[in-house]
Amino acid sequence: GQQVMQIPQYQHVQEGEDFTTYCNSSTTLSNIQWYKQRPGGHPVFLIQLVKSGEVKKQKRLTFQFGEAKKNSSLHITATQTTDVGTYFCAGRVWTGKLIFGQGTTLQVKP
Amino acid sequence: EAGVAQSPRYKIIEKRQSVAFWCNPISGHATLYWYQQILGQGPKLLIQFQNNGVVDDSQLPKDRFSAERLKGVDSTLKIQPAKLEDSAVYLCASSLEGVRARDTQYFGPGTRLTVL
Numbered sequence: 001g002q003q004v005m006q007i008p009q010y011q012h013v014q015e016g017e018d019f020t021t022y023c024n025s026s027t028t029l030s031n032i033q034w035y036k037q038r039p040g041g042h043p044v045f046l047i048q049l050v051k052s053g054e055v056k057k058q059k060r061l062t063f064q065f066g067e068a069k070k071n072s073s074l075h076i077t078a079t080q081t082t083d084v085g086t087y088f089c090a091g092r093v094w095t096g097k098l099i100f101g102q103g104t105t106l107q108v109k110p
Numbered sequence: 111e112a113g114v115a116q117s118p119r120y121k122i123i124e125k126r127q128s129v130a131f132w133c134n135p136i137s138g139h140a141t142l143y144w145y146q147q148i149l150g151q152g153p154k155l156l157i158q159f160q161n162n163g164v165v166d167d168s169q170l171p172k173d174r175f176s177a178e179r180l181k182g183v184d185s186t187l188k189i190q191p192a193k194l195e196d197s198a199v200y201l202c203a204s205s206l207e208g209v210r211a212r213d214t215q216y217f218g219p220g221t222r223l224t225v226l
Binding site: 004006033041042043044048088095096097098099101102 | 218
Protein backbone atom coordinates (compact mmCIF):
# COMPACT_ATOMS: atom_id res chain seq x y z
CA GLY A 1 0.00 0.00 0.00
CA GLN A 2 0.92 3.66 -0.08
CA GLN A 3 3.53 4.55 2.51
CA VAL A 4 5.28 7.65 3.74
CA MET A 5 8.57 6.96 5.48
CA GLN A 6 10.32 9.47 7.67
CA ILE A 7 13.88 9.47 9.04
CA PRO A 8 15.42 9.69 11.50
CA GLN A 9 12.99 8.55 14.17
CA TYR A 10 14.82 10.50 16.89
CA GLN A 11 17.36 13.29 16.87
CA HIS A 12 19.16 14.83 19.82
CA VAL A 13 21.00 18.07 19.14
CA GLN A 14 22.77 20.72 21.13
CA GLU A 15 21.01 24.06 21.13
CA GLY A 16 22.32 26.06 18.20
CA GLU A 17 22.97 23.05 15.99
CA ASP A 18 21.03 22.42 12.82
CA PHE A 19 18.42 19.67 12.35
CA THR A 20 16.98 17.96 9.29
CA THR A 21 14.23 15.39 8.87
CA TYR A 22 13.53 13.57 5.62
CA CYS A 23 10.32 12.22 4.22
CA ASN A 24 9.98 9.72 1.37
CA SER A 25 6.85 8.45 -0.34
CA SER A 26 6.36 5.21 -2.24
CA THR A 27 4.14 7.06 -4.72
CA THR A 28 3.99 10.49 -6.32
CA LEU A 29 2.20 12.99 -4.12
CA SER A 30 -0.27 15.75 -4.96
CA ASN A 31 1.20 17.82 -2.16
CA ILE A 32 2.89 17.42 1.18
CA GLN A 33 2.14 18.99 4.53
CA TRP A 34 4.28 19.32 7.64
CA TYR A 35 2.99 19.29 11.21
CA LYS A 36 4.57 19.79 14.61
CA GLN A 37 3.37 17.98 17.71
CA ARG A 38 4.62 19.12 21.09
CA PRO A 39 4.87 16.52 23.86
CA GLY A 40 1.34 15.78 25.07
CA GLY A 41 -0.14 17.97 22.36
CA HIS A 42 -1.84 17.52 19.02
CA PRO A 43 -0.44 18.00 15.51
CA VAL A 44 -0.32 21.63 14.43
CA PHE A 45 -0.12 22.52 10.75
CA LEU A 46 3.11 24.21 9.71
CA ILE A 47 3.12 24.42 5.93
CA GLN A 48 2.01 22.87 2.65
CA LEU A 49 4.15 22.36 -0.46
CA VAL A 50 2.46 21.81 -3.78
CA LYS A 51 4.84 22.40 -6.67
CA SER A 52 7.70 20.20 -7.81
CA GLY A 53 10.99 21.52 -6.40
CA GLU A 54 9.23 24.04 -4.19
CA VAL A 55 11.16 25.61 -1.31
CA LYS A 56 9.48 27.59 1.46
CA LYS A 57 10.93 29.28 4.52
CA GLN A 58 9.46 30.15 7.87
CA LYS A 59 12.06 32.02 9.93
CA ARG A 60 14.62 29.30 10.81
CA LEU A 61 12.62 26.50 9.12
CA THR A 62 13.21 25.56 5.46
CA PHE A 63 10.89 23.12 3.69
CA GLN A 64 11.65 21.46 0.37
CA PHE A 65 9.56 19.34 -1.99
CA GLY A 66 11.47 17.08 -4.35
CA GLU A 67 11.43 17.40 -8.11
CA ALA A 68 9.65 14.06 -8.47
CA LYS A 69 7.14 15.01 -5.73
CA LYS A 70 8.02 11.87 -3.80
CA ASN A 71 10.25 13.29 -1.10
CA SER A 72 10.51 16.28 1.17
CA SER A 73 12.68 17.68 3.91
CA LEU A 74 12.45 20.06 6.83
CA HIS A 75 15.61 21.83 7.96
CA ILE A 76 15.86 23.90 11.14
CA THR A 77 18.80 26.26 11.43
CA ALA A 78 20.27 26.99 14.86
CA THR A 79 17.80 24.99 16.93
CA GLN A 80 16.26 26.41 20.08
CA THR A 81 14.65 24.63 23.02
CA THR A 82 11.28 25.79 21.73
CA ASP A 83 11.80 23.58 18.66
CA VAL A 84 11.39 20.44 20.78
CA GLY A 85 8.64 18.13 19.54
CA THR A 86 7.78 15.60 16.88
CA TYR A 87 7.71 16.71 13.27
CA PHE A 88 5.42 14.83 10.90
CA CYS A 89 5.22 14.98 7.16
CA ALA A 90 1.90 14.04 5.58
CA GLY A 91 1.68 13.28 1.92
CA ARG A 92 -1.54 13.67 -0.03
CA VAL A 93 -2.04 10.88 -2.54
CA TRP A 94 -4.20 11.00 -5.67
CA THR A 95 -7.34 9.91 -3.80
CA GLY A 96 -7.08 12.98 -1.59
CA LYS A 97 -6.10 11.02 1.52
CA LEU A 98 -3.32 12.35 3.73
CA ILE A 99 -0.82 9.70 4.80
CA PHE A 100 1.33 10.60 7.78
CA GLY A 101 4.92 9.58 8.27
CA GLN A 102 6.06 8.09 11.57
CA GLY A 103 7.49 11.41 12.70
CA THR A 104 10.90 12.59 13.85
CA THR A 105 11.20 13.46 17.52
CA LEU A 106 13.60 16.32 18.16
CA GLN A 107 15.26 16.84 21.53
CA VAL A 108 17.32 19.99 22.07
CA LYS A 109 19.88 20.16 24.85
CA PRO A 110 20.35 23.66 26.26
CA GLU B 111 -12.10 31.33 16.12
CA ALA B 112 -12.80 28.31 18.33
CA GLY B 113 -10.81 25.19 17.53
CA VAL B 114 -11.83 21.56 17.24
CA ALA B 115 -13.33 20.36 20.53
CA GLN B 116 -13.08 16.79 21.78
CA SER B 117 -14.26 15.00 24.86
CA PRO B 118 -13.39 13.29 27.03
CA ARG B 119 -9.69 14.10 27.14
CA TYR B 120 -8.82 10.86 28.91
CA LYS B 121 -10.55 7.53 29.26
CA ILE B 122 -9.52 4.32 30.99
CA ILE B 123 -11.56 1.19 30.39
CA GLU B 124 -11.15 -2.54 30.66
CA LYS B 125 -10.96 -4.75 27.60
CA ARG B 126 -14.30 -5.82 26.16
CA GLN B 127 -15.95 -2.63 27.48
CA SER B 128 -17.44 0.01 25.19
CA VAL B 129 -16.34 3.61 24.82
CA ALA B 130 -17.47 6.64 22.83
CA PHE B 131 -15.67 9.81 21.86
CA TRP B 132 -17.21 13.09 20.79
CA CYS B 133 -15.94 15.74 18.39
CA ASN B 134 -17.19 19.20 17.50
CA PRO B 135 -15.37 20.59 14.45
CA ILE B 136 -14.59 24.19 13.64
CA SER B 137 -17.76 26.01 12.67
CA GLY B 138 -18.38 25.85 8.94
CA HIS B 139 -15.95 23.01 8.27
CA ALA B 140 -17.58 20.47 6.01
CA THR B 141 -15.04 17.70 6.42
CA LEU B 142 -14.34 15.81 9.61
CA TYR B 143 -11.67 13.17 10.22
CA TRP B 144 -11.01 10.65 12.95
CA TYR B 145 -7.42 9.50 13.37
CA GLN B 146 -5.84 6.92 15.65
CA GLN B 147 -2.36 7.75 16.92
CA ILE B 148 -0.54 4.94 18.66
CA LEU B 149 2.40 5.98 20.83
CA GLY B 150 5.47 6.65 18.72
CA GLN B 151 3.60 6.61 15.41
CA GLY B 152 1.99 9.11 13.10
CA PRO B 153 -1.78 9.59 12.98
CA LYS B 154 -3.63 6.95 10.96
CA LEU B 155 -6.90 7.92 9.30
CA LEU B 156 -9.85 5.86 10.52
CA ILE B 157 -12.72 7.64 8.79
CA GLN B 158 -13.43 10.80 6.84
CA PHE B 159 -16.83 12.50 6.57
CA GLN B 160 -17.86 15.09 4.03
CA ASN B 161 -20.86 16.75 5.69
CA ASN B 162 -22.76 13.68 6.95
CA GLY B 163 -21.55 11.26 4.29
CA VAL B 164 -18.60 8.88 4.59
CA VAL B 165 -15.80 9.59 2.12
CA ASP B 166 -13.22 7.06 3.33
CA ASP B 167 -13.50 4.38 6.00
CA SER B 168 -11.11 1.88 4.47
CA GLN B 169 -8.96 1.66 7.60
CA LEU B 170 -11.78 1.56 10.14
CA PRO B 171 -12.03 -1.85 11.88
CA LYS B 172 -15.72 -2.11 11.26
CA ASP B 173 -16.22 -5.19 13.42
CA ARG B 174 -15.67 -3.05 16.51
CA PHE B 175 -15.43 0.60 15.48
CA SER B 176 -18.31 2.78 14.32
CA ALA B 177 -18.67 6.48 13.68
CA GLU B 178 -21.47 8.80 12.77
CA ARG B 179 -22.02 12.43 11.88
CA LEU B 180 -25.78 12.61 11.71
CA LYS B 181 -26.36 16.33 11.17
CA GLY B 182 -23.12 17.08 9.39
CA VAL B 183 -21.62 18.84 12.42
CA ASP B 184 -20.71 16.87 15.58
CA SER B 185 -19.42 13.35 15.35
CA THR B 186 -19.05 10.36 17.64
CA LEU B 187 -16.63 7.48 17.37
CA LYS B 188 -17.46 4.28 19.24
CA ILE B 189 -15.45 1.18 20.06
CA GLN B 190 -17.37 -1.91 21.08
CA PRO B 191 -15.82 -4.07 22.44
CA ALA B 192 -12.41 -2.55 23.13
CA LYS B 193 -9.17 -4.51 22.84
CA LEU B 194 -5.81 -3.84 24.44
CA GLU B 195 -4.37 -2.73 21.09
CA ASP B 196 -6.94 0.06 20.88
CA SER B 197 -4.95 2.01 23.47
CA ALA B 198 -4.04 5.20 21.62
CA VAL B 199 -4.87 8.85 21.22
CA TYR B 200 -7.94 9.42 19.06
CA LEU B 201 -7.66 12.67 17.19
CA CYS B 202 -10.45 14.50 15.48
CA ALA B 203 -9.63 17.00 12.74
CA SER B 204 -11.68 19.21 10.47
CA SER B 205 -11.12 21.11 7.26
CA LEU B 206 -13.10 23.59 5.27
CA GLU B 207 -13.83 21.35 2.30
CA GLY B 208 -11.52 18.35 2.40
CA VAL B 209 -11.91 17.09 -1.12
CA ARG B 210 -9.82 19.92 -2.50
CA ALA B 211 -6.16 19.03 -2.74
CA ARG B 212 -4.97 22.08 -0.81
CA ASP B 213 -7.16 21.88 2.27
CA THR B 214 -5.57 22.29 5.69
CA GLN B 215 -6.64 20.06 8.56
CA TYR B 216 -7.01 21.43 12.09
CA PHE B 217 -6.65 18.93 14.91
CA GLY B 218 -8.41 18.77 18.23
CA PRO B 219 -6.60 17.99 21.51
CA GLY B 220 -7.39 14.29 21.25
CA THR B 221 -8.76 11.66 23.61
CA ARG B 222 -6.20 9.42 25.24
CA LEU B 223 -7.67 5.93 25.61
CA THR B 224 -6.10 3.32 27.85
CA VAL B 225 -7.49 -0.21 27.66
CA LEU B 226 -6.52 -2.42 30.60
